[in-house]
Amino acid sequence: MRIINTGIKEKIRRFASGFFHKYSVPRWTLFMHDMISVFLAFLLSYLLRYNFVSGDFPMEWAVLHGLITLFVYTVFILLFRSYAGLIRHTTLTDITMVFLTTSVSAIVMVLFSLVSEKFHFGQYFTIPVSILLIHYVLITVYFFYMRIAVKLLFRFAHHSYKGLNKRVLIYGAGEMGFVVKRVLVSDPRGGFSVSGFIDDNRQLQGKKINDITVYTSNILNPGFINKHRIQTLVLAIANLQPAKKSEIIQKAIALNIEVLETPALDKWLNGQLEVRQLQKVKLEDLLGREPIKLNLDAIRKGLSRKTILVTGAAGSIGSEIVRQLSRFGTQNVILVDQAETPVFNIENELKKNYGHMKFKTRLADVTNMEKMELIFASYRPEVVFHAAAYKHVPLMEANPHEALRVNVGGTRNMVELSVKYGVKKFVMISTDKSVNPTNIMGASKRVCEMLVQTKSMKDGVKTQFVITRFGNVLGSNGSVIPLFKRQIEEGGPVTVTHPDITRYFMTIPE
Missing domain, CATH: 3.40.50.720 (NAD(P)-binding Rossmann-like Domain)
Structure with missing residues (x-):
């Protein structure tokens, strides 16, 4: 029985993983979903208020009130952009935007109903406060659980099914590292799986970010890399010191890991990072120092x-x-x-x-x-x-x-x-x-x-x-660097003439 359940579970994982890798729901689709949900939830609120006896209220009132409510909610959905986040990567910020949208909309609707009642605008514009409150609870809970459910399903499919994953470590557990993580796992064609963060901040080490552990740089060793089948290391720290950067790159290359670098924030397309912007490390990164600027x-x-x-x-x-x-x-x-x-x-x-x-x-x-x-x-x-x-x-x-x-x-x-x-x-x-x-x-x-x-x-x-x-001029004819570059692009290892040899590097412009 357990074997059968495991088989069914694995089939679900494969199906879900394949779906998430092939498809990404456009924002307009989520926007339309939210609008329809607001309207249907309002009709359900009417039915709940009248114990599912539709004859106790005029249906045209319910529809008209539903359209008024839909209009108000749509305004604040657009204002707070609660539909803009990727559902599969729902964060606390996304949930907050949903809560603000529904709460502000409900407050506006209650005020509108009270004003309508006071100034006698008529039954068509006076919506029972009880229905508005029922609707507020229904739509808020639905939006919240719908987004969380999709996120959990994605995590279940993505982190459990190994066949489509390219194991990645992200160096940097700060804001940029978190952005890189979201971009990697949301790419429908990349098949990336983030196995961990690396950070030099001791306060972060050992903790988890979105259920992903933050490690020290000591994990860059054959035992950890082979055990977790790590294939790629992404550098996601804005101002990483050249010497430290060179040290990390050399460690990664020695372990046959591909090294990618996150571009500076001002180079992101329209302020948004994309997977294709992650670049292989440059030759200058091997300098271990800042390039010299001449007078x-x-x-x-x-x-x-x-x-x-x-x-x-x-x-x-x-x-x-x-x-x-x-x-x-x-x-x-x-x-x-x-x-x-x-x-x-x-x-x-x-x-x-x-x-x-x-x-x-x-x-x-x-x-x-x-x-x-x-x-x-x-x-x-x-x-x-x-x-x-x-x-x-x-x-x-x-x-x-x-x-x-x-x-x-x-x-x-x-x-x-x-x-x-x-x-x-x-x-x-x-x-x-x-x-x-x-x-x-x-x-x-x-x-x-x-x-x-x-x-x-x-x-x-x-x-x-x-x-x-x-010294050894990066990229020049006769330099050892073209050989190193080819070995780096192929994921290493980098071969040297002798383990004790010392090389001094400089760029061609220098």
């Missing part, structure tokens, strides 16, 4: 109305330098790179998105002294950004000659030409791997730095030489 006014003074040459201009760093230069009113930007397709792409991008910017593209190899001298002689650049280099560490280990030929040879050419043609400032893009280098790429860049330093100390050299060492 743009000082930079503008050094670049405005100047001819600027950028080598490696089609690469990830060189192309970002060019994009940034578009903001500073340069006179002319010369883009030099030997890669044909990337040069074609950056040229089209600049024409499309930076039409105000004057630039020239030149296919050239920085190791070709004659070609580079022709470019210097033609354009006479005042500032040079030298970003052309081989950067892939494993490839340079296998091809050390090319690392030295391109990185060292190309830098030597650029340094010599910059001094010869009176370049005011030369900026060399180096790498943190040049510090106590342990690989060919790092060693080649260290030699480049030594070339630049040596040249800058010679007498009569007026060019200002600058060396900037980049």
Whole structure:
């Protein structure tokens, strides 16, 4: 008998769960339901008042009084928007709106009836107070229990039937976390099931919000994740510190969990959050710090109305330098790179998105002294950004000659030409791997730095030489980050070269 009951119960769960996932009642439908309920409840109140003897009162009075009552209730239903909430996620706020709607409507109807009686408006406008009070109790109780019943049925179906659920943890048990929870479980296509909240507030830990437990961040461990089959972690804290955010993301990725982020409140569509607005975490979130903001006014003074040459201009760093230069009113930007397709792409991008910017593209190899001298002689650049280099560490280990030929040879050419043609400032893009280098790429860049330093100390050299060492540039060619990004999007794990290795990250705009 118990097996039969369990089977029937599971069928009901499947049916209810499938229904809730396929359908969501529109607000106008609930509005019409409430209006019809008000009218029918009023007729029932008349019958109750007269002990179900319909002959004891004129039916036309009941209908007319019912329409008057319906009109008043409709006004306050619209005013308080008691129909606007999702029934399956009825909250105390929704119940309060229902109570306000029925209470204010009943008070207005009683006052209307008393005024009508006092001033003798006639029987058609004088509604017995007893009927109004019976109606108030009936409609309030019905609205309340109808909404609670739907919510309980939804919870029964949604939390009991596992086949359609995608298990989710929400980091943040505050107001935003509660909104995210409502959005997730109300999505008819997502099939989400919120298994718990995580919050650092000790006063919330161990308590329940809508029957969902609030945990500490210690639950981000293999035992809890595997036991509850967690698939996704949603960050729902508005001002989460970068270091803490990075720590959470790294923990989640190590556990093969997808990490989504809630956008800022001002980015919600019409003030409403939707599931499709939840985004995968950005590369910048791995920084563990706020991106550095530069003094743009000082930079503008050094670049405005100047001819600027950028080598490696089609690469990830060189192309970002060019994009940034578009903001500073340069006179002319010369883009030099030997890669044909990337040069074609950056040229089209600049024409499309930076039409105000004057630039020239030149296919050239920085190791070709004659070609580079022709470019210097033609354009006479005042500032040079030298970003052309081989950067892939494993490839340079296998091809050390090319690392030295391109990185060292190309830098030597650029340094010599910059001094010869009176370049005011030369900026060399180096790498943190040049510090106590342990690989060919790092060693080649260290030699480049030594070339630049040596040249800058010679007498009569007026060019200002600058060396900037980049860490692991998020999103750049040659960076480990594209690999990390792909692994993150696939839910992890993130593989590292060695557990004790230290990487320093920065964004391309930085």
